[in-house]
Amino acid sequence: MGQIRLDGIVKSYGKEVVVKNLDLTVQPGEFLTILGPSGCGKTTTLRMIAGLEEPDEGNIQLGDRMVFSRSDGVVIPPEARGLGLIFQSYALWPHMTVARNITLALKEKKLSKTEIAARLENALDLVQLTGYAERYPSELSGGQQQRVAVARLIALRPSILLMDEPLSNLDAKLRTEMRASLKRLHRDLKATTVYVTHDQIEALTLSDRVIIMNEGKIMQEGTPFEIYHHPANIFVAEFIGDPGINLFHGVTKNSTLDCGDITVPLPENLASADRRLIAAIRPEKVLVSETEKPGWQKVSTEILQPTGADTILQVRIGETSITLLQPGFITLAEGSKLWINFAPDSISFFDPETQDNLRSTAD
Amino acid sequence: MAPVSRTRDRPAFWSLRNFSYQAYRLKNRPELIIGVLALVFLGFVVMVPLLQIIKEAFTFQRYDLAYQPDGNVGGFTLLHFDRVFFQPISKALFFKPLINSLMMGVAVTAIALVVGFSLAWLMVRTNVHFKGTFGAMLVFPYMMPSWVMALAWLSLFKNDRIGGSEGLLTYMTGTQVPDWVAYGYLPIVFTLAMHYYAYAYLLISGALATVDSELEEAGATSGMGKWKRIRVITMPLLMPAIGSAIVLTFIRILGTFGTPALLGMPVRFFTFSTQIYASINARNQGDAYILALVLIVLAVSFIWINSRIIGVRKSYVTMTGKGFRKHESDLGKWRWPAAIIVILFLCITVALPLILLLWESLTLIPGNYSLSNLTSYFWAGQGNMQLAYGEPGVIHNRGILEALGNSIKLGFAAALFNGALGLLVGYAVVRGRGARLSRWLEAIAFAPYIFPSIALGAIYIGMFSTNIGPIPALYGTFTILILITVIKNLPFTSRTGIAAMLQIHQSLEETARVQGIGWFRRMFRIIIPLSMSGLVAGMLLTFITAMRELSLIILLISPGNNVLTGLIFGYQEQDMAQHSAAVTLMLVMFIILISVIVRLMSRRAGVGKLSVV
Numbered sequence: 015m016g017q018i019r020l021d022g023i024v025k026s027y028g029k030e031v032v033v034k035n036l037d038l039t040v041q042p043g044e045f046l047t048i049l050g051p052s053g054c055g056k057t058t059t060l061r062m063i064a065g066l067e068e069p070d071e072g073n074i075q076l077g078d079r080m081v082f083s084r085s086d087g088v089v090i091p092p093e094a095r096g097l098g099l100i101f102q103s104y105a106l107w108p109h110m111t112v113a114r115n116i117t118l119a120l121k122e123k124k125l126s127k128t129e130i131a132a133r134l135e136n137a138l139d140l141v142q143l144t145g146y147a148e149r150y151p152s153e154l155s156g157g158q159q160q161r162v163a164v165a166r167l168i169a170l171r172p173s174i175l176l177m178d179e180p181l182s183n184l185d186a187k188l189r190t191e192m193r194a195s196l197k198r199l200h201r202d203l204k205a206t207t208v209y210v211t212h213d214q215i216e217a218l219t220l221s222d223r224v225i226i227m228n229e230g231k232i233m234q235e236g237t238p239f240e241i242y243h244h245p246a247n248i249f250v251a252e253f254i255g256d257p258g259i260n261l262f263h264g265v266t267k268n269s270t271l272d273c274g275d276i277t278v279p280l281p282e283n284l285a286s287a288d289r290r291l292i293a294a295i296r297p298e299k300v301l302v303s304e305t306e307k308p309g310w311q312k313v314s315t316e317i318l319q320p321t322g323a324d325t326i327l328q329v330r331i332g333e334t335s336i337t338l339l340q341p342g343f344i345t346l347a348e349g350s351k352l353w354i355n356f357a358p359d360s361i362s363f364f365d366p367e368t369q370d371n372l373r374s375t376a377d
Numbered sequence: 378m379a380p381v382s383r384t385r386d387r388p389a390f391w392s393l394r395n396f397s398y399q400a401y402r403l404k405n406r407p408e409l410i411i412g413v414l415a416l417v418f419l420g421f422v423v424m425v426p427l428l429q430i431i432k433e434a435f436t437f438q439r440y441d442l443a444y445q446p447d448g449n450v451g452g453f454t455l456l457h458f459d460r461v462f463f464q465p466i467s468k469a470l471f472f473k474p475l476i477n478s479l480m481m482g483v484a485v486t487a488i489a490l491v492v493g494f495s496l497a498w499l500m501v502r503t504n505v506h507f508k509g510t511f512g513a514m515l516v517f518p519y520m521m522p523s524w525v526m527a528l529a530w531l532s533l534f535k536n537d538r539i540g541g542s543e544g545l546l547t548y549m550t551g552t553q554v555p556d557w558v559a560y561g562y563l564p565i566v567f568t569l570a571m572h573y574y575a576y577a578y579l580l581i582s583g584a585l586a587t588v589d590s591e592l593e594e595a596g597a598t599s600g601m602g603k604w605k606r607i608r609v610i611t612m613p614l615l616m617p618a619i620g621s622a623i624v625l626t627f628i629r630i631l632g633t634f635g636t637p638a639l640l641g642m643p644v645r646f647f648t649f650s651t652q653i654y655a656s657i658n659a660r661n662q663g664d665a666y667i668l669a670l671v672l673i674v675l676a677v678s679f680i681w682i683n684s685r686i687i688g689v690r691k692s693y694v695t696m697t698g699k700g701f702r703k704h705e706s707d708l709g710k711w712r713w714p715a716a717i718i719v720i721l722f723l724c725i726t727v728a729l730p731l732i733l734l735l736w737e738s739l740t741l742i743p744g745n746y747s748l749s750n751l752t753s754y755f756w757a758g759q760g761n762m763q764l765a766y767g768e769p770g771v772i773h774n775r776g777i778l779e780a781l782g783n784s785i786k787l788g789f790a791a792a793l794f795n796g797a798l799g800l801l802v803g804y805a806v807v808r809g810r811g812a813r814l815s816r817w818l819e820a821i822a823f824a825p826y827i828f829p830s831i832a833l834g835a836i837y838i839g840m841f842s843t844n845i846g847p848i849p850a851l852y853g854t855f856t857i858l859i860l861i862t863v864i865k866n867l868p869f870t871s872r873t874g875i876a877a878m879l880q881i882h883q884s885l886e887e888t889a890r891v892q893g894i895g896w897f898r899r900m901f902r903i904i905i906p907l908s909m910s911g912l913v914a915g916m917l918l919t920f921i922t923a924m925r926e927l928s929l930i931i932l933l934i935s936p937g938n939n940v941l942t943g944l945i946f947g948y949q950e951q952d953m954a955q956h957s958a959a960v961t962l963m964l965v966m967f968i969i970l971i972s973v974i975v976r977l978m979s980r981r982a983g984v985g986k987l988s989v990v
């Protein structure tokens with residue numbers, strides 16, 4: 015039970031192909047996040063799993079049940095798919111109390127009165143809303159409404175959970191809190207979960223596995239660690255990480271990459287003459303010194319953005335601007351000199367033609 | 378677990394697999410099923426009748442044998458066409474009614490617009506006294522049949538032209554009122570305008586109230602002068618409302634029957650609507666069909682011309698809820714005079730007609746307005762062969778009470794079916810947005826708007842006088858009255874339904890679907906409760922319109938299915954002024970009573986709790 019399998023899914027609206035030949039398997043009990051920029055087809059994918067949209071091509075299996083197959087002529091409606099879905103807007107029914115919001119579907123399933131009451135109590139308890147059963151949604155805060163939506167899912171006990179940006183309407187602080195409680199929910203229900211977001215922090219913190227999507231195609235799938243440290247292509251490298259990764263376009267010269275204002279050390283397998291490459295290094299991986307060191311490159315500070323625990327520095331060398339991330343609350347005068355260097359094993363290299371990663375960093 | 382086969386090929390169109398896929402799909406999308414059913418139903422009740430009368434108009438009918446004994450019954454003929462347009466009789470049959478209808482339509486629309494606009498401006502944009510009371514009173518004419526003013530006019534100005542009693546003026550002064558005051562063009566235009574201003578007022582005041590905030594912002598930032606602001610900002614924003622007020626009024630005037638019948642026919646002043654009625658009474662249906670078609674063509678071209686001039690694609694917005702009042706300008710020393718003018722106006726359009734009718738209904742000998750002539754006979758009398766052909770008073774009159782029952786039944790049935798149909802059409806249109814089906818459905822639900830009432834009635838005679846397939850001949854039944862009322866009100870209710878459905882975010886239904894809640898439960902537990910307040914308002918309007926309607930059903934009523942409006946018209950034709958006055962008052966009382974009850978009940982039901990998240 016609980017496995018989700020998408021196979022060759024194609025979906026278009028009019029002429030625009032929104033999802034292009036998507037293959038995807040989610041293991042039972044796994045927490046999978048689909049991450050991608052706005053409009054890349056995340057919601058569409060999720061809605062196809064739920065049955066709210068119909069693919070043009072392909073198969074969808076939930077557990078060992080085929081719920082959609084264009085070629086076999088199978089379309090199981092959402093009502094019969096037995097899964098749980100949380101919308102970005104929570105979709106609480108405004109004319110019903112919290113209790114009725116939670117129990118309506120249970121009554122439809124013809125559960126016994128005592129069973130319904132027990133599930134209601136249990137669900138409210140889990141989301142810490144005991145005592146709110148008789149309120150109307152409009153009498154709750156955003157976070158509380160969100161928790162009612164979660165409680166509605168808990169009470170139904172589906173083996174598959176789908177969530178579409180469930181935290182995007184909350185303020186930053188509440189979001190962090192709710193993130194933890196969603197993780198707990200997943201652990202308690204042991205449900206296979208597909209979580210859609212364009213917030214990479216949610217993706218990295220919550221997931222067992224992340225799928226990066228762009229323009230209807232999967233760009234990379236892997237654990238959060240793999241995604242962050244071994245981006246498969248430039249799109250993923252640029253999309254993940256805040257502040258964003260530094261990219262340097264250059265030409266190989268012996269064992270270095272000449273990027274004009276700076277040079278980047280090359281690993282041996284890429285050392286060849288006159289090859290165009292793109293080097294990428296995360297801001298926190300750049301080595302920084304306040305004093306001159308032999309072989310390090312001198313840069314001047316342009317903009318400092320302390321965020322509290324860390325400081326983002328924008329530095330310049332010639333025409334090239336570089337972003338650095340350093341721990342601590344740094345105060346430096348604008349224009350101060352710094353020296354930077356790159357550790358060879360913290361740099362990724364990409365082919366400018368194919369955009370693919372040529373050698374992953376080993377961390 | 379079975380491995381998933383990777384066949385990418387679509388099954389062939391005729392294959393069983395494709396068939397099962399399409400069947401599953403359809404089951405998955407209730408809005409498609411509803412949409413198709415609604416489209417078929419509406420196509421049948423709107424489009425088929427239209428085609429039917431076009432066909433009938435060019436078919437040689439049995440009654441045409443009187444004019445052309447060697448004709449081939451059932452064959453193609455241009456006889457009706459020729460008679461309406463190219464014979465000496467065409468002048469009376471077509472050209473005079475055409476000119477009369479157009480002159481009447483233009484004049485009434487112009488007056489109604491000016492009056493409605495001025496009142497709307499006073500009520501929304503100034504600090505005139507007694508706003509709340511006026512606001513409630515000004516829509517009063519909407520609750521009365523359009524010809525109540527005409528009845529009142531007759532009790533005031535009737536002369537000896539058609540025999541029978543005379544009006545109050547003749548009674549007081551002893552001189553005969555000239556014909557051109559008592560009957561014909563002038564009184565028709567005046568009495569109609571004093572009814573139809575209410576539509577213009579409702580539409581324009583709604584628009585004015587919503588324009589306000591935009592106006593304020595723009596005015597504050599640009600430093601424009603007051604008149605320039607009105608010209609540059611307010612008027613363009615009001616144009617859609619003005620446009621729809623014009624179209625609405627004009628089409629209604631073209632199709633209105635009661636007033637031209639009461640005030641025009643006695644002096645042989647015919648409009649299209651009364652000419653259609655006369656032709657059908659003379660058993661010349663063919664002529665009537667041609668005239669009805671001309672009327673439809675007139676209405677369509679008017680909509681077209683109007684949308685060209687006004688320059689808005691949608692020059693037919695319907696009434697919306699009232700907005701908020703802001704930005705009132707101070708009338709200063711004109712506050713009282715303005716209020717007094719409105720009071721006088723209300724006296725003339727609301728109080729005076731009702732008082733005159735009440736008085737009339739209390740006179741024993743018609744035309745004698747002295748106190749000694751007062752009687753309660755026409756309300757409570759048992760029936761006396763000396764008086765009014767022995768017709769008993771209202772409360773003992775089985776015919777009247779039956780017609781009252783029918784009217785209420787018609788009102789409720791129309792409201793109920795209209796509510797249901799509006800809801801389903803709204804559901805199918807909104808859920809299916811973007812698809813062709815949705816657009817067609819929206820268009821066809823709007824189509825009855827372009828049929829002037831009397832023309833739609835004529836169409837329905839043509840259609841339902843014989844049985845069509847499994848559907849029996851509906852002529853003379855109560856069903857046909859319900860059907861035509863529902864269809865005529867559909868443009869309005871489907872718009873209400875669409876607006877209500879647009880308010881309900883689709884995720885509210887989708888979340889229920891995913892939780893395994895079936896379609897019927899979703900409708901009754903979620904969709905209907907959430908659209909209730911809009912639906913009730915729409916249904917109430919349908920109820921009111923159905924109760925007071927005459928033009929639409931005059932061609933379809935018979936003693937077996939008579940309603941109050943038809944009964945009143947019958948009394949009037951037989952010159953039984955007291956009965957018609959008493960029954961009219963009773964009708965108006967019931968309409969007001971029931972609307973008040975519905976308003977109170979829907980408020981009690983806690984509609985206020987529904988804030989859309």
Ligand SMILES: Nc1ncnc2c1ncn2[C@@H]1O[C@H](COP(=O)(O)OP(=O)(O)OP(=O)(O)O)[C@@H](O)[C@H]1O
Pocket residue numbers: 027032050051052053054055056057058059212
């Ligand atoms: N009903 C629809 N009709 C037409 N186009 C649609 C429809 N729904 C989505 N699209 C288009 O499909 C593409 C993918 O939409 P989708 O909602 O899946 O994006 P998303 O990844 O969820 O984006 P976001 O992060 O903004 O929610 C978009 O270009 C969108 O415009």
Ligand SMILES: [Mg+2]
Pocket residue numbers: 056057058178
């Ligand atoms: Mg989305």
